Structures are given as C-alpha cells and as structure tokens.
Amino acid sequence: MPLANLHPFQQFDLERIPSWRDFEFNKKNTERDENAANDMEAAFQRALREGSLRDFTSTYFGRAREILERYHWEPVIYEILSEAFPRMIRFYLFLRRRKRSSLAVQGSCHTWQIPLSLLIHARGLAEEMEKNGKRVSEYYALRDDPPLNRWVRENVRPVIESYVGSRAIAPHAHIRVVNTESFSNTWDYMYKDHPFGYYHWDELCHSIPLIIYLRDVSISDGPYSYIEGSDRSPQNLTIRAFAQAISCKLLITDKIDTAHKKKLAALPRIFRAGEMVGSHVDPALFTDGIVKRATGVAGTAILADGFSLVHGGGHPSGGRRSALFIAHRYPRNRLMDIWSAAARKWWQLRGPRSTAHSRLSPSRIW
Numbered sequence: 398m399p400l401a402n403l404h405p406f407q408q409f410d411l412e413r414i415p416s417w418r419d420f421e422f423n424k425k426n427t428e429r430d431e432n433a434a435n436d437m438e439a440a441f442q443r444a445l446r447e448g449s450l451r452d453f454t455s456t457y458f459g460r461a462r463e464i465l466e467r468y469h470w471e472p473v474i475y476e477i478l479s480e481a482f483p484r485m486i487r488f489y490l491f492l493r494r495r496k497r498s499s500l501a502v503q504g505s506c507h508t509w510q511i512p513l514s515l516l517i518h519a520r521g522l523a524e525e526m527e528k529n530g531k532r533v534s535e536y537y538a539l540r541d542d543p544p545l546n547r548w549v550r551e552n553v554r555p556v557i558e559s560y561v562g563s564r565a566i567a568p569h570a571h572i573r574v575v576n577t578e579s580f581s582n583t584w585d586y587m588y589k590d591h592p593f594g595y596y597h598w599d600e601l602c603h604s605i606p607l608i609i610y611l612r613d614v615s616i617s618d619g620p621y622s623y624i625e626g627s628d629r630s631p632q633n634l635t636i637r638a639f640a641q642a643i644s645c646k647l648l649i650t651d652k653i654d655t656a657h658k659k660k661l662a663a664l665p666r667i668f669r670a671g672e673m674v675g676s677h678v679d680p681a682l683f684t685d686g687i688v689k690r691a692t693g694v695a696g697t698a699i700l701a702d703g704f705s706l707v708h709g710g711g712h713p714s715g716g717r718r719s720a721l722f723i724a725h726r727y728p729r730n731r732l733m734d735i736w737s738a739a740a741r742k743w744w745q746l747r748g749p750r751s752t753a754h755s756r757l758s759p760s761r762i763w
C-alpha cells in the first residue's frame with residue numbers, strides 16, 4: 398500500500414522530475430517501508446485524537462527497529478529515525494494545543510493595511526540601509542517604536558494566540574532590503590533547475606512571521622508568494638519528520654545540488670521528501686491558479702503560518718524589496734524543548750539498539 402495521507406506537495410516522485418532524472422534511485426523494500434511508515438502515521442493520528450503518546454511511541458519504536466534491521470543498522474537511517482521521533486513529539490504538542498485548523502479564517506494569510514504614519518521609523522532605517530547597500534538590519538527593537546509596537550500587540554497578537562492556543566510575547570524584528578543588482582547571485586541557483594525550487598515549509602511549528610512591506614512591492618520586487626490553500630490540506634507528519642531530519646539536521650542546505658540529490662536518491666523512498674518542497678515535486682504542480690503573489694503598496698502586512706503553508710518569494714526578479722519581519726516568541730516553546738529532550742533520552746534508553754550500531758563512528762554519517 399502506498400504512503401497514506403500525503404499532502405499534495407508531499408508527492409515526491411523524484412524519478413519523474415526532469416532535474417532528478419539522471420540519478421540512480423534506491424528501489425528496494427519500498428512497499429515494506431511504506432507499510433511501516435503508514436503504521437507510524439496511523440498511530441500518530443490516533444495519539445492526536447486521543448491525547449496519549451503511549452501507543453504511538455511503542456509503534457514508532459517497533460517499526461523503526463524493523464526498518465533498521467532491514468537496512469542492517471545503516472547509520473544514516475538510524476540518525477533519521479532518531480531525529481524524527483522528537484520532532485514528532487513537538488508536532489504533537491503543537492497540534493494538540495492548536496485551536497483551529499488554519500491561521501487565516503479566509504484564504505491562507507491574514508493581511509492588513511498599516512497606516513504609513515506607523516512606519517516612519519522603519520522606513521527611515523530601510524532607506525539608510527538601501528543607501529549603504531546593507532541587506533539585513535541589526536535587531537529592530539520594537540519597544541523603541543511605540544506606535545508600531547502597540548499596533549502589533551493589538552492587531553496581530555490576538556490572531557496568533559487564538560490560533561496556537563498559547564501566549565505570544567515580545568517579538569523579534571529586523572528589516573531586510575534586497576535588490577536584483579546586488580544580490581541576485583545569492584538566489585539565482587535556486588531557480589536554475591526548477592522555477593519554484595525555493596518554495597518550502599518552515600521547520601518550526603511556531604513559525605508565524607509578520608511581513609510588512611516598507612515600499613510598494615510589485616510582481617518583480619519579490620512579493621511573498623504561496624500556494625493558496627496548501628495550509629489547509631493535512632500532511633503525513635511522519636514523512637514530514639523524516640524530511641526535517643534530513644533537511645534540517647543531517648544535510649542542512651537550501652541548495653539542492655548534485656551531491657545532495659545523489660545522496661537523497663540512494664536513500665529508501667520513505668526518506669526522499671524534503672522541506673524544500675518545491676525542489677522535490679513536479680514543477681507542473683505549481684499552476685497559475687494556485688500560486689498567489691502578495692503584491693501590495695507600502696504598509697501591506699501579511700501574517701502566514703510558515704510550517705503549514707507552502708511559500709517562497711522574497712527574491713526580486715528585476716526590482717527591489719524592503720520589508721520589516723516580525724516574529725513573536727512563544728513561552729510554550731520552552732515546554733516543547735523539555736519534552737523534545739525527554740523524547741531524545743527515551744529513544745536512547747528504550748529505542749531500537751544493536752551492538753553493531755554502537756560500534757559505528759558518527760563520522761561515517763554523511
């Protein structure tokens with residue numbers, strides 16, 4: 398049986414994508430691996446419904462052992478499975494607390510039009526940065542900008558808190574100014590093989606940035622772009638956790654180059670998804686009707702759930718963009734860190750082990 402409950406952008410048939418075609422793909426054990434991953438996912442979904450991790454943990458450990466035995470305790474596979482487990486515990490803690498299934502009540506982003514009188518300080522700084530060719534500002538202290546700080550507290554925080562189901566506090570902020578002439582060499586490679594190669598999911602469940610345009614942003618200025626409705630489709634979170642283990646821990650990169658592709662192709666199929674989802678799915682999935690480009694005048698503010706929404710953009714194709722990015726902090730993250738550390742410990746104590754594995758050196762891992 399194929400993998401169950403895949404999100405439309407988790408259809409990672411890499412063999413069919415032109416830029417992946419020349420690689421040699423591992424075709425062994427696909428069906429047995431997919432059955433094991435489906436068991437893990439079914440147990441995870443039950444845990445979410447019932448509020449207990451006990452059955453999920455024993456199913457995950459049991460199926461992980463089966464996979465490891467099948468691949469003779471291959472260190473890379475061991476690392477993926479051990480890294481994915483605490484990540485799923487984090488997903489569980491976030492999703493159990495979440496109050497609704499999507500951040501925006503209508504569409505996939507929450508938007509506002511902020512009066513320019515609240516952006517005088519930020520726009521002044523952005524202008525300075527443009528003159529000096531600076532791309533990213535130092536920490537932007539919102540408390541030194543009381544009118545904007547108050548607006549964020551009164552308008553944005555309630556939307557976030559009513560979604561995540563816990564407190565959001567003192568945000569971090571910074572300004573980013575980019576233009577094609579100076580910086581296109583830092584992103585051109587992302588679009589070489591795939592016009593939507595940069596489209597991705599964010600790693601953290603609490604990745605809910607507020608982006609405020611400080612200048613008008615037209616289609617060539619790198620507007621925030623996303624796949625309308627992609628935040629509302631359920632995901633296979635087991636496959637997502639495997640993908641995160643690779644993209645965010647073992648092979649940290651947003652540059653899917655030849656070496657990366659070769660390693661991914663050699664992995665069993667269940668591990669071949671990616672957080673850079675654009676690079677892992679057929680370009681034909683990105684049709685005009687579902688790709689939204691959030692152009693807007695100065696003062697346009699966009700709030701999006703980067704963990705659930707397939708998104709990209711921010712790279713001008715001919716113009717420039719200056720924007721203020723505001724990310725809240727979440728006290729609940731502390732609890733999630735503690736649980737995540739406990740899950741790692743639990744895996745080490747009670748998870749699958751073999752004497753063969755204990756003799757392998759970590760330096761053998763990628």
Ligand SMILES: [Fe+2]
Nearest residue numbers: 598599703708
């Ligand atoms: Fe992102």
